Amino acid sequence: MPHTHTRHGSSGDDLGSTDEVKIFKDEGDREDEKISSENLLVEEKSSLIDLTESEEKGSKTVTRPDHSPVFNKLEPHTPTFNMGYLVSPYSYANGTPGGLPVTMANKIGLPPFFCHNGDPLTTPPPAHCGIPPYQLDPKAIGLTRPALYPFAATQYPYPMLSPDMSQVASWHTPSVYSASSFRTPYPSSLPINTTLPSDFPFRFSPSLLPSVHATSHHVLNSHPAIGASTTKQDCGVQDSTTNNRYSRNLDTKGSSNSQANDCKDSSNDKKKPHIKKPLNAFMLYMKEMRAKVVAECTLKESAAINQILGRRWHALGREEQAKYYELARRERQLHMQMYPDWSSRTNASRGKKRKRKQDANSDAGGNNMKKCRARFGLDQQNQWCKPCRRKKKCIRYMEALHGDGHEEGSGMDDTGNLSQLSDDDDDDDEDLLVSGGAGMGSSGSGDEMIDMNQDKLADNEDTESMSQSLSSPGCLSGLSSLQSPSTTTSLASPLNMNMLTSPMTPVINTTTNTSNNNSNAGPLSVINSSSTEQQTASASSQLLISASGSGSISGSGTGTGTGSGLGSGTGSGLGSVSSCSIGSTCSISNSTPNTSSTVSSSIAATPNAANERAMMLRNRFSHLGMGLNPDQLFPAVSATVSSSPSTITAISLATNSFNCYSNAGMKATSVTIAAATPASVSVSGPISVSAPASTPPSLPAISLHRNPIGANPRDINNPLSINQLTKRREDNNVALLETQSVSAALAHNPYTHSHSPHPHPQPHSQPPPLTHPHLHPHADQHPHPHPHPHPHPHHSLFSSSSFSQHFQQRLSNHLAATNSSRLSNSSNINIGPVAQSSSDAPTLIIKRRNTSDPPPATGNSATPTSTETGAISVS
């Protein structure tokens, strides 16, 4: 068991308790039986819980016998518990005192709390997560973010904290122990308070600190925001005078009315004070991280935030979760000590009578009992029943609850939509994914693009995952659509921006190398092969990019996208960027004619840890066909780009494997980009992404993106929509995009990441990642498919910078030497077979080795194989 808890004080006597030993033993036995990552995950989580529970039991044996006085029963000195929640009572490997979840991520190299830095789910952060300032290091955030309760270091109610920690804690306070959080979950003035030792507060939940510790109480009361808390406490005190118990319910909603009501209720119902349940691990986590999520995102709706938090929770490392489990255990323990007679039954029977669903078992279940929102997702609200649309009780749910819930299986909903609900159709996921490719592609062009097939498919819950983005593992993994290839996101999209900037983004970045032109040449247009979407960015350049793609994703989509790229300033047929995104992203950037050209391709893979993957497997959405097929994780990209030599100077081709749904149909694609005139570039032809035919024996840990509960980012009604999620930082994204250089993007080259748990130093220096340095927080856990320490020459082709810079340099040299508009031939590019164009325009053919294949021997890197695809021709 990797995680061991530190025993505290007298509780330490329980270390040798039989229960705990059994727990460990049981876990070990179970681990022997692990056969799947999912099982592993479950076991891990259960082990965490079991362990904490076992400790709790042990603690019970010590503390429960005599509850009076409660706290005297507590160990006088529990060093690891002294700092309450502000500083984790649990030691860290690095010995740093940062028990704050904020620092937890840093300790494990995982910034789970920052979408931009690589959400635990390790997918491109959702657009709403924004980029700056959340790209800041968590520590920096802590420094920059104004503390709501800016206690001075000396004033901070946790005097044991060093000034530094106090600073962090001051930041931490708002989220975790904000005014509302400072409310005492437990009676703030238990009789024991007066007898508590001065250091008592630090041995218990911080929620006790304000009221227990005189100094802290002063400080807290001095703050306006604490006033409410004080009021609450006063109310509680009043209550306590009669009952010796304080209701944590006093500050449930934080509103004065609620407080008043609570106080009133407390006074009226003194004999039945409502003692809230102790928070479980997730609640503690959520309580702490909510503020961060709110800050990072534009979301305010708790339901959506909770979804994010729920996914983050799953993505959270085991150690991290263990901390919260431990906290929860202590919470329960403390709660039990303070309310020895309390039982959850009291609260359970408080308002509603327990309903025993008589026919619940007969109801096929599970998902049939889901409410429309959870069942269909936000992006399929048309499937919702009316009450659900109105945020009222789900009639379906109620019907099912009352025993006649079988109608959902095949019935028509109130909207007349055929509800083909099949909740247990995992086997159909892939089929749906394949057939639903159109939906994927079409979604990008707007809701109107969703055809009936998609609608029908949407009825299936699994289809939700399809229509939603596969990837959205990030901050909003649930907000799948954000990352969906079908979204036809433009490079200017905040989403893509995040993709470009997030080192954790398991995204294949398509970037434009405007090596010789100014940065004004921004990527503009996006072409989605499956959807008809046109984006006109600028009339100056008139870069027409059209793409028609046929792929499994888009099905028969032959949409064309036109975009006019902003020129780099010359106005002579300056192209910009177009992106064909269906799992593959094709970008064409046209900078100043006669300048250097760059062809780059990159594929990124999520550097997720195995445990994260396992956790994700556990996610109930993980089964929704996230394209777990490794073949799709590293699809080879084939593209043909042709244009006038004088027009297209930079071509960037990339494939976002994470946007690829795993289905065979998706594997055959090709991108052809042709420029007819210097002023226009048309992208036409089948856009395909082909994945290697063979599955690599060992895959790097790939983020198994879970489908969100449905979030069509384009749905304005969707609280998780891009509009709402990104409105705050859209500008930043755009600005960043414009300044995005190919090198920067290549710094995040997912392809390299996928092959290199430890980024290999590139012969050519690369710009540092734009965001977080922890590119591979769990890289060590990743089985490396290509263990060779250094990038293979062939790898270098597509491995980010080395290839692009090499190529660029070659081109530049060649151009300088020839002073001609002709692009350097592939002969100058040591990247494999080169097909010389019959015309004057040189043709560059890049053969990409199957990314999943083992690296070819040196010197044989360019041998094309059947699995190799891709030809990028620049004519």
Next chain:
DNA sequence: TTCCCTTTGAAGAGC
């Protein structure tokens, strides 16, 4: 003003 939404986990009730 009240309820709902959403998440996970804990705990009790019911079978």
Next chain:
DNA sequence: GCTCTTCAAAGGGAA
């Protein structure tokens, strides 16, 4: 022993 239900936090939204 298993399943089911409720509740814990949070705050916006709807009725």
